[in-house]
Amino acid sequence: MVSDEMRAEVERLKREQDAVILAHYYVTPDAQDLADYIGDSFFLSKKAATLDCKTLVFAGVHFMAESAKLLSPNKRVLMPEPTADCPMAHMVQKATIDAARAKYGDDLAVACYVNSRSQMKAWSDVCVTSSNAVKIVRALPQHNVLFIPDMNLGHYVALQVPEKNVILNDGFCPTHEAIELAEVQAARREHPGARVLAHPECGDWVLKEADFVGSTSQIIAEAVASDATDFIIATVHGVIRELEAQTAGSGKRFWFPATTPICPNMARVTADKILACLRDGTGEVSLPGDDVAAGSAHALDLMLDYAK
Structure with missing residues (x-):
């Protein structure tokens, strides 16, 4: 729970530093409570590029x-x-991409899920998110598409x-991969009468059981729009805050x-740490080298263009 004193201190620091707080649905509820914008990877990518x-x-x-x-390099x-x-984000090797390019030549596009490091994005032709991957892959002019790093979304x-x-790479999200079909069926x-809403990072065994498959934001939208009253959620538990907020009453x-599916890394992002980084200026992210920055930024920009 965020105290009034903490909220006031964060607001003061934001004004002093002209700062905006972005939070993913999967971080802790108290971290989400301090955010100016909460969303999935696609929403946050677009927002980061346009905020003044x-x-x-x-x-x-x-x-x-x-x-x-x-x-937003500046x-x-x-x-x-x-x-x-x-x-x-680390589960792809350059050799996998090189082999695919050697085999398929110009009729290959490398589609890189944003859940990847900048070096992998720079090796790729375009980035995608779980919200827009289907749309972008369908729109690519190439027939052959190497999808990295997530084999389940691919x-x-x-x-x-x-x-x-679509050529798959041997990568996966450990948290979504660990969701067991037997537990979904037991729920x-x-x-x-409950509807199963699943994230496409889950294994195929879970997706076959699902009534709806979509990104985190799409899962929330489906729950809001549905006439059903009960839902089994096959994604990271942090989304519960937004689900309950948007369906209150x-x-x-x-x-x-x-x-319970919990991402151990997202769970370490707390309100206390948001306050500390604003107060102390810690955790600053730097740009990679020029070649990597140019290539990865191009793949991200192309994603935003395709997704319009």
Whole structure:
């Protein structure tokens, strides 16, 4: 719970530093309470690129703050928890990309999920998020698409865009990968009539059980629009704050698998750390080298163009 004193101190520091706080749905509720904008990766990427401010405080994991810096190189970007990383963001090798380019030549596009480090984005042709991956892959002129790093999202995209040859990389989100079909089915038995809403980073075994598959923001929108009252949520538990906020008074209820999906890195981002980084200027994110910065920024900019 954020105290009035903490909120007032954060507001004062924001005014002094011309700062805006961005938070992902998966960070702790108290961190979300201090945010000016809360969203999924796509929303936050767009917002970071358009905000008129000097400082961005990015309550999320490293690749998110890194992307914000690439899209807004003249802004100061601070991370409340600099060690918050994403294992999947490292799960691709340059050799995998080189082999695909050698095999398919100009008829290959490398589509890089934003959950990746800047070096991987620089190796790629375009970035995507879980909100827009299907749309962008469908729009690419190339027939062959190497999807990195997430094989689960890539597999979901391949099913939605069967006219393309989508090549998968052996990467995954440990938190979503660990969601078990048996626990989702048990939750459905415990709550008859509940709809299963799943993130496409989940394994195919969960997606086949789902009534709806979408990004975090799409899951929230589906829950708000649905006539159902009960929902089983197959994504990271941090989304519960926004689900409950947007459905307050509706009587809607949300359930998670018995082994609650929690991202250990997102869970380390707290309100106390947001205050500390604003007060002390800690966790500043720097641009990578010129070649990497140019290539990764181009892939992110192209994503925003395709997603319009």
